[in-house]
Amino acid sequence: MTTASDDIGALRRDLDDAHARIAALERELAEARPLGSLGRMTVSIAHDFRNVMAAIAGQNQLLLEGVPADSPTRRRAEAIRKATGWGERLARELLAAGRPQPPEPAVADLNAVVLGLVRTLQPLLGEDIEVRTELEPKVGAVALGPAALEQIAMNLILNARDAMPSGGRVTVCTALAAHANGAGPEAPALLRVEDTGIGMDEATRERAFDPYFTTKAAGKGTGLGLSTVHDVVTRHGGHVEVASTPGRGATFTVTLPRARAAAGPTVLVVEEEAGVRELIVEILELHGFRALPASDHGEAERLSRAYGGPLALVIAAADPGTDAARRLDLLRRARPETRVLYLSSRLEDARTSRPGGPTLAKPFTVDALVRKVQEVLSEATG
Ligand SMILES: Nc1ncnc2c1ncn2[C@@H]1O[C@H](COP(=O)(O)OP(=O)(O)OP(=O)(O)O)[C@@H](O)[C@H]1O
Ligand SMILES: [Mg+2]
Structure with missing residues (x-):
């Protein structure tokens, strides 16, 4: 056994x-x-x-x-x-x-990256800091890779934490920039990080993006966070600005060009066992998918709502006839385009597909998971 x-x-x-x-x-x-x-x-x-x-x-x-x-x-x-x-x-x-050849043009699903990052950073922010997300479902893909996007958002969120030593709220929003012709397909995407912290006076605000400028104690800050954000954003054709009043928090707004190509498909992973869940996420990300991990169906519903964008697939452990399966059906009803791959720990399910759809039996190999995911998604498109 x-x-x-x-x-x-x-x-x-x-x-x-x-x-x-x-x-x-x-x-x-x-x-x-x-x-x-x-x-x-x-x-x-x-x-x-x-x-x-x-x-x-x-x-x-x-x-x-x-x-x-x-x-x-x-x-x-x-x-x-x-x-x-x-x-x-x-x-x-x-x-x-470091290679002389330019890398492939990168794309990332802005909302999926923001959600993943916020959920992981939350435990590092402490209990006195509330994190909110307000995500615009229509933003879609932006023209920079997930690592660059994580670098930008992480620096802004950690600065917000440092500006709220006695607690407060950080709100991370995505939106489409208002454009001369309305928020059409050409409108760039906005990523906004807003806090209720100590804020900045004019002198600090003017130097905030300078390399090595910091107001933090020696050994606490290098002063490279915002200059890195600035470099990464401008290298990708965007820009970043800040609005702040001393004692009344700060708002950083990053404008990012949107990508023409779609980002890799987003997959919602609902699995109770943390080790299995993290592994599935890691395997998916290694193969160019964006994964949203949830430990139960309640969390999956909240994530699905907050994310708003297109979900290609849900991978879920949900035995037929259970409450989990009913909740999964509800989630799918709101998203008719989304496919489901059931995870099963029962051997008999491995041979037959369930009435609900394709099934993958645990334990599975990396190759089996990848093959099954690709199979289910190719059935969806063709
Ligand atoms: N959200 C914010 N609220 C108030 N001040 C801020 C905020 N974000 C940045 N600052 C100010 O800008 C300075 C520079 O920020 P930056 O991220 O570049 O460096 P740092 O946070 O001091 O150091 P590091 O990022 O290396 O930890 C900060 O020291 C702080 O004075
Ligand atoms: Mg910083």
Whole structure:
């Protein structure tokens, strides 16, 4: 008999193999093309940075294994896992940028990235800070990659936290910019981060985006957060501005060009077991999907509403006839275009599809999951 941790172990080995394959390809690519000195430096920093991330992720994995599923420490350890994932992605983008050939034009689903980030950052913000999202369903894809988008939003949200030492509220909104012809397809997207913190006087506001400008204690801030945001945003053809009054909070508004191409399909993952859920998310993201993880159907409904954008697929453990299955049906009724892939831990379901739709039996391999997802989505389009 296999246990859940055997299954997770097997999946993790698959995933490690996939990571190893990507690393090998990156090495081949790096060797195939000579780099300039700046490129070499970028690649070597990214390389060391990724090693540090791997060390943190490895230690954290050991921590996670010793912590019961319902403990608050577990949520924190999972947030660390997610954050090291961003670090690795950033390193990967740096590795790509170090190459002489320009990278593929990047796209990301703005709302999906914002939701994922907010949910992961929440435990790091403390209980005195309320986080709200107000997302415009029509914003769709923007013309920069998820790592760059996460970098921008994370810096703005962490600055908001630092500006509210005794608590407050941070609101993250997306919207379409008002355009001469209304908010049409050409209108850029807006990402706004608003806080109820200490605010800025004019002198601070004028220098806020300067590299190394900080009002934080030595060792607390480097003053590079906003200058990085500024660089990333302008490199992608956007701009960023701030409005603030001392004592009355600050509002940062980032204007981003929208992408012509659609971002990778977004998948809602409803799975109670944190280890399995995080693995599915990791596998999906490795294959160009955007994943929204939920631990139960209530959370899935809230996420689906907040996100608003198109959901290509829901992957859910929902046995027929249960409350979970009924809630899933309700969610689908609101989204007729969304496909469902059922997760099942029962062997008999592996051979037959359920009346509700295609089924994947646990435990599954990385390849089986990817194949099934692609199969279900290709049936949807053709
Ligand atoms: N939301 C905000 N409310 C009030 N002041 C802010 C806010 N965001 C930034 N600032 C001011 O701008 C300065 C520069 O911000 P920036 O993010 O570049 O650096 P930092 O936050 O000080 O350091 P780091 O980002 O490296 O931790 C901050 O020190 C602070 O004075
Ligand atoms: Mg900062």
